[in-house]
Amino acid sequence: MADKIKFALALALLAAGVVGFYLLSEQAMVFRVLSVLAGVAAGAAVAWQSEPGRRFVEFAREAITEAKKVVWPSRKETVQTTGMVFAFAVVMAVFLWLTDKSLEWVLYDLILGWK
Secondary structure: OHHHHHHHHHHHHHHHHHHHHHHOOOOOHHHHHHHHHHHHHHHHHHHHOOHHHHHHHHHHHHHHHHHHOOOOOOHHHHHHHHHHHHHHHHHHHHHHHHHHHHHHHHHHHHHOOOO
């Protein structure tokens, strides 16, 4: 139950920051943006103290660790793969154009007799 209360408080703080943005409409934009950032920071701090918040932080850390394990292709591999995709697209375009023109010729010239 305490986690639900913390999460509700975090949402209330976030909403307070957004409401503050609109209530400070006569103030400089810096103060308005700071009110939103303060609401987000306070909400995040309260949410972090809950069990779902701690699980989310742990998940984010694991996601960063996994992203660091990714092996990105070299420039040569990227250029070769892009070239193969481009060549395949050109071949398919020519194939589909030839198929379309063949079916058009069969349908309109041979079957229907239209010119």
